[in-house]
Amino acid sequence: MTVRVAVLTYSTKPRGGVVHSMSLAEALQAQGVDVTLVGLGPEGSTFYRPTTVPVVLYPAIDDAGNLDEKVFASVDSMAAGLVDLVGEVDLLHSQDCISARAAVRVRDSGSGIPVLRTVHHIDDFTTEALIHCQRQAILEPDRLLVVSDQWREVIQRDYRRPADVVRNGVDPDRFPPIDDSLRQTLRASVGGKTRPVLLTVGGIEPRKGTRELFEAVGLMKHAGRDPVLVMLGGHSFQDYEAYRRATLDELPRFGLELGRDIVQLGTVDEDVLGSWFRAADVLAFPSTKEGFGLVVLEAMAADLPVVASDIDVFRGFLTDGENALLPLVGNARSIAAALTRVLDEAELRDHLVLGGRALVPEYTWPATAKNHLRIYQEMIAG
16 A cells, blocks of 8 residues: 655755755655655745655745744644645654644644654744744644654653654765865855865854854964855744844954855755865864754765764764764864864874765665654554
């Protein structure tokens, strides 16, 4: 019997959960699953890259008064659209709290369609409305998945719910090598022709450790290294404007200049993203919180050495000094020291690249899809 499943995600932009959703859907399709990829997007838009999976988009909500209203309106939009899938799919698999609440609403309206939720991480909401929304999106689905042991423990401790761990995957061929002329062109475009180029992926956010990363770059510059930090991505459902402004306002204190030392390129297409992975000297990813950190595996697949942080999620699959450096979380001096070591110690750099290469085959999308399919079948049969 063919399994029919809808994979639900809150956006079409290349955030971690959306990347996960697309890659999972494609891997499921390759294993014979009748899968539909569902998201929220502006009229006439599509996902950030082409896909062979059938896509359904419901209206994105961009004109809400505040974050609370945006979340609730987004739940309403997705719930209204999902009604049309009743009878067309056997299971709704949500990747976030917005689509989870929408899926549960459709289930409870009489369809009885089972709802699976992957909890990538838990957001630090500050309003009661959003805290409640997030909590219900964990309590209400029929079954939960997480992508790391740490989040399984958190879900059990804080919500008294069991969760299955199904880890992320990575496509080892997603970012092929580039020629040296393109590498040099990209580096020169950000002033990195003769300077070290650090790469980070994600917005200026508290959980990405952006302030501490900027301070680390300032410390490196003060010590005579003069790196340039290239920032890709940045789209987020949440509003981090206050943090962004406060962090950028500190650049002069760190001895840094926006546009020279910190270069924000925003969201780029798939080819450009891959080229930057190949053009940079090191990935700087000192997060204070992650669901898994898929960017780390993507960097390793592109032979880019990784400096992350010593949070439990990273320690769950990375080994300090073997396939990454894991400086103290939130410690700018420790981050700066780790980045400097990768730049200065060629033997260490080569060792980390080889360690990353050895780790990547342990995390494949076909294996991830196979584990998901088993759980789908159990839920549908049950």
